[in-house]
Amino acid sequence: MGAEVITVSCDTQFVHLAWQADEKELADVKYQMGADPTGNLARTFGVYDENTGLALRGTFIISPDGTLMNSEVNFYNMGRNIDELMRKFKANLYLSKKADEGCPSKWKDDGDKTLKPSAKMVGKVHEALND
């Protein structure tokens, strides 16, 4: 889909190799596994936990011009929903071509209803979503 997914933890690339080779759940992994042993990249994104030396579950979408477009951070004990990540990524792709539109919460894919903010819509979002 034109995106490079990179997983990042504060482990080295050597540990990534060992884990990917060892863990059958990761047998089909295609994405690059990034090493951030200093935690500096995690710090840049505000997900480095100084108390534990670990990175929180942060997901960040960066546009091709290097702009941070989306961020989501979950605590250690809550997993992320990949469908929601895909929804956000697809919405970003769509909006990068249709800058005057907005993707409402129920937008899932190309062809779904979008909103084009205008004076006419003020107070009439319900009608705009359901017409």
Place this chain on the structure above:
Amino acid sequence: MSDCCQLKLGAPVPDFEMDTFDPTAGDFGKVSLEELKSQGKWTILFFYPADFTFV
């Protein structure tokens, strides 16, 4: 680092470079934001606490 310096949405992400393990190639490599930008690619960074734990 305190909250003051965390990247905000809409802000430019500073260039970074990382060592990687690439399971497809079965080899080590490097990835940099500068290179991904030059290829016109979107980048999704997916942080998690540690290898050999639940992701």
